[in-house]
Amino acid sequence: MESERTNSDHLIMQMSNIKDVLETAAMGIWRMILKDGCKPRLKASDEMLKLLGIEKGRQMTEEDLCDWWYKRVYPDDIHIAESYMKTLSLGQRKEVTYRWIHPTLGVRHVRCGGIGHKEVDGTIVIEGYHYDITVYIEQKMKDSFIADALAKTYACLLYLDLEKDWYTSFLGSNPIFLKYIPKEGHISEAMRIIPEKICAPNEYENVSKFTDLSTLNERMKYHNSISIIFGGAFVKWIRFTLIVSDRHSDGTIHHMVATMKDISELRDKELKRVxxxxxxxDANKAKTMMLQNMTHEIRTPLNAMFGFSQLLCMPDTNVTEEQKVEYFKYSRSWSILNISIIVSTCCRCSLTMLWTL
Known part of the structure; x- marks a missing residue:
């Protein structure tokens, strides 16, 4: 008899220790009692009351406490809570995550689990745990947003452990990349596959040099990232980038991030701009040459006109007045003709100039 009492006390002490450990982890413990003809009752640990937003010292009946919990289940998630309770009442284990409206903190994400059993008198007793995972869910959502954004940017994103020769793929929006580069595997094998399967045949030599692991530390000794652009076998242009995540104490690379991006559209635009x-x-060169020629062609007849005008002013000369006027008219005509041709060429249209002698 003494032995049984000792075992019972030991069990009670163990349960008390477990309760303390769970409450230290901010996990609430609860018990719900369902009996025909009676309102559901909820018993809760101190940590559970805190998670439900009930001030310390506030007195509530077990029935009111059950209503307090149920009425604050987020409307769109009531079906989750009801299905969960029904499963537990059948004696099965289950864990669910649903939203619950805290009186001061607003909508929270909670995770609950437990199991139930039926007493001899038909009363159903459900026992379980309840803890707030809002921070975890929000971080998961942020990570998901980041992953989605990266997935739209990169066709493939790998995390490399050079020491273990192992990589893990975190993104792979292009199924063709996934065909040749699995979700995880040996880095050396992936670096061999890239020049053999992913790049165009004429790019094999350049890409092989870039993916050569034996020279990687030397090439990235003073750089934390390197990139190569090459023609792809199934996409037009690919940018492959290696980024150092961390290094050993001697400066050699430990972890890296590798990304592949389909830049076909961007590359085509760049080539078009080039x-x-x-x-x-070329057009500016032609324009410059034309202007140089134009200067020469206009300057020559203008100089002649200037010279002949000087001759007309000279009283003593062997050239007759009629000859001087003819020379002058000839130079003027030649000048106007050159100007007409040049302007017509510049404007790329016919041009008529009227002049009188």
Whole structure:
């Protein structure tokens, strides 16, 4: 008899220790009692009362406490809570996550689990735990947003452990990349596959040099990231980037992040801009040459006109007045003709100039 009492006291002490441990972890313990003809009753630990937003010292009946919990279940998640309680009342284990409206903190994400059993008199007793996982859910949502944003940016994102020769893929929006680069595997194998399967045949040599792990530490000794752009086998252009995450004490690389991005559209735009720039340079060269020629062609007859006008002013000369006027008219005509041709060429249209001698 003494032995049984000792075992019972030991069990009570163990349960008390477990309760203390759970409450230290901010986990509430509760018991719900369901009896035909009676309102549901809820018993809760001190930590559970705190999670329910009930001030310390506030007196509430077990029935009111059950109403307090149920009425604050987020409307869209009531079906989750009801299905959960029904499963537990059948003696099955279950854990769910649902939203609950805290009186001061607002909508919270909670995780509950437990099990139930039926007493001899038909009363159903459900016991379980309840804890707030809002911080975890919000962080998970942020991580998901970041992952979605990266997935829209990169076709493939890998985390590399060079020491273990192992990589893990966190993103893979392009199924063709996933076909050749699985979710995880050996880095050395992935670096071999990239030049063999993913790049175009004419890019093999350059890409092989870039993915050579034996020279990676030397090439990235003073750089934390390197990139290469190459033509792809199934997409037009790919940018492959290696980014150092951390290094050993001797400076050698420990972990890296590798990204692949389909830049076909961007690359085509860049090449188009380069071609337009080249055409503009050629046009400017032609324009400069034309202006140089235009200066020469106009300057010569103008100089002649100036010289002949000086001759007309000279009284003593062997050239007759009629000859001087003819020379002058000839130079003027030649000047106007050159100007007409040049202006017509510049404007790319026909031009008629009227003049009288």
């Amino acid at each position: 071609e337009e720039l080249r055409e503009n340079i």
